[in-house]
Amino acid sequence: MDPHPNPFQIAQRQLDEAAGRLGLSPAMHALLREPMQELHFTIPVRMDDGNEEVFKGFRIQYNTARGPAKGGIRFHSNETVDTIRALSAWMTWKTALLDLPLGGGKGGVVCDPRTLSQGELERLSRGYMRKAAQVVGPDRDVPAPDVYTNPQIMAWMMDEYEVITGRHLPGVITGKPVNLFGSLGRGDATARGGLYTLRETAKAQGLDLRDAPVAIQGYGNAGQFAHQLGGELLGLKTVAVSDSRGGIYDPKGLDYQAVTAWKRKTGSVVGFQGADNVTNAELLELPVVVLFPAALESVIREDNAPRVKAKVVGELANGPTTPEADLILHENGIYVIPDFLCNAGGVTVSYFEQVQNAYNFYWTLEDVQSRLDAKMTEAFHSVHAMAQSQRVHNRLAAYMVAVRRVAEAVALRGWAH
Numbered sequence: 085m086d087p088h089p090n091p092f093q094i095a096q097r098q099l100d101e102a103a104g105r106l107g108l109s110p111a112m113h114a115l116l117r118e119p120m121q122e123l124h125f126t127i128p129v130r131m132d133d134g135n136e137e138v139f140k141g142f143r144i145q146y147n148t149a150r151g152p153a154k155g156g157i158r159f160h161s162n163e164t165v166d167t168i169r170a171l172s173a174w175m176t177w178k179t180a181l182l183d184l185p186l187g188g189g190k191g192g193v194v195c196d197p198r199t200l201s202q203g204e205l206e207r208l209s210r211g212y213m214r215k216a217a218q219v220v221g222p223d224r225d226v227p228a229p230d231v232y233t234n235p236q237i238m239a240w241m242m243d244e245y246e247v248i249t250g251r252h253l254p255g256v257i258t259g260k261p262v263n264l265f266g267s268l269g270r271g272d273a274t275a276r277g278g279l280y281t282l283r284e285t286a287k288a289q290g291l292d293l294r295d296a297p298v299a300i301q302g303y304g305n306a307g308q309f310a311h312q313l314g315g316e317l318l319g320l321k322t323v324a325v326s327d328s329r330g331g332i333y334d335p336k337g338l339d340y341q342a343v344t345a346w347k348r349k350t351g352s353v354v355g356f357q358g359a360d361n362v363t364n365a366e367l368l369e370l371p372v373v374v375l376f377p378a379a380l381e382s383v384i385r386e387d388n389a390p391r392v393k394a395k396v397v398g399e400l401a402n403g404p405t406t407p408e409a410d411l412i413l414h415e416n417g418i419y420v421i422p423d424f425l426c427n428a429g430g431v432t433v434s435y436f437e438q439v440q441n442a443y444n445f446y447w448t449l450e451d452v453q454s455r456l457d458a459k460m461t462e463a464f465h466s467v468h469a470m471a472q473s474q475r476v477h478n479r480l481a482a483y484m485v486a487v488r489r490v491a492e493a494v495a496l497r498g499w500a501h
C-alpha cells in the first residue's frame with residue numbers, strides 16, 4: 085500500500101469508474117480526465133529580515149464548460165501540482181452536483197504560512213494575485229479560501245486585483261470579510277452545509293442523532309464550526325477533536341467554548357484539561373456514530389478503513405478517503421457523505437456572494453441559510469437516489485450525477501460528444 089497516494093491519480097480513477105458507468109465516449113472521457121488550463125509561476129517576496137524568498141504558485145482551471153472556474157487557494161508546505169489538479173477536478177464535480185453555474189478550479193502556494201509574519205503574508209498574497217490576475221476574473225475564474233487561507237487574505241487579493249485592473253470588481257474572489265463585500269453566512273457555510281447533509285442522512289437511514297458521539301479530525305474553519313453547530317443544530321455530542329499536533333478525547337463530550345479558548349491560548353487542542361490525548365490516527369477509529377474528517381487528503385486508507393467504527397462518515401475535507409477504503413467502508417455498511425457533497429456549503433455560499441457582488445445588493449443571514457439548506461438538501465437527495473437506483477456507493481453516485489451534468493455542457497458546446 086502506498087502511504088502517500090497521488091491525489092490526482094485517485095481523482096482520475098474515480099472519474100474512470102463513473103465514465104464507464106455513464107458510457108462516456110473516449111473523447112469526452114479524455115477531456116474530463118485532464119485540467120483544461122494550468123498556470124505555474126514564481127512569487128518573489130521581500131521578507132522582514134531584508135532577504136528575498138521565491139515561492140511557487142499555481143492556478144489550475146480544470147473545467148469551465150458550466151461557467152467560470154471556481155475554487156479555493158491553499159497555502160501549504162506540502163503542496164504539489166498534482167494535489168491542486170485533484171482539488172480542481174473535485175471542484176468541477178462539486179459545483180455541478182450543487183447545480184451552480186460554475187466550473188472548477190484550484191490554486192496553491194508552496195509555503196508554511198505559520199512561519200510568516202502578517203506583512204510577509206500580505207506581500208505573498210498580493211504577489212500571488214499579481215501573477216494570477218492574467219487568468220482570474222469574475223467571468224473567468226474566481227478563487228476563495230481553503231486550507232490556511234482566510235478572509236483577510238481574500239481582501240488583500242481583491243484589493244490587488246482592483247489596483248491592477250483599475251476597476252471595482254469584488255466578485256473576483258469570494259470568502260471576503262463581511263465588511264468588505266463578503267456574504268453573511270460564508271464563515272460557517274462549509275460545516276453548516278455538511279450538517280444539513282447529515283440531517284438528511286439521519287432521516288434516510290432512520291438514525292437518531294441526539295447526543296450521538298462525534299469525532300472531528302481537523303480544527304480549521306470546517307472542523308471548528310462542525311463542533312459548534314453540530315451541538316446547536318442537531319444536538320450532536322462531540323467527543324474528540326484534533327489538529328495538526330494531535331487530538332483529545334472525552335467520552336462525556338467536549339465543550340466548544342472551552343476547547344476553542346484553550347486552542348487560542350496554546351495554539352493547539354492538545355493538552356485540554358480533563359480529556360485524554362489521542363493521535364490523529366487513533367481519532368479515526370474511535371467508537372463514535374459520526375466521523376468528520378475535516379483536515380487533509382487520504383487519511384482513511386486500505387489499512388485503517390476496516391477499523392472505522394462510525395456509522396456515518398461526513399467528509400468535510402476534500403479527498404480524505406482513498407478508493408480502496410471507499411469499498412471497505414461500503415462493505416461494512418458505513419454511510420459515507422462524499423466530500424464534494426458534504427463540504428459543498430462553502431462554495432455554494434461563495435456563489436451567493438458572487439451574486440450579491442454582481443447585483444451590489446446584500447442578503448440577510450436568513451436568506452443565505454435557507455437557500456443553502458435548499459441547495460444542500462436537493463443535492464443530497466440526487467446522490468442518495470442515484471446510489472439506491474444504481475446500487476452503487478455514494479461517491480460513485482455523486483460522480484455519476486455531477487459528471488453527467490458537466491458532460492452535457494461539454495457536448496452542448498461541441499467540445500466533445
Ligand code: GLU
Nearest residue numbers: 155156228230430431434
Ligand atoms: N475551498 C472550498 C472548497 O473546497 C471553497 C471553494 C469556494 O468557495 O470557491 O470547496
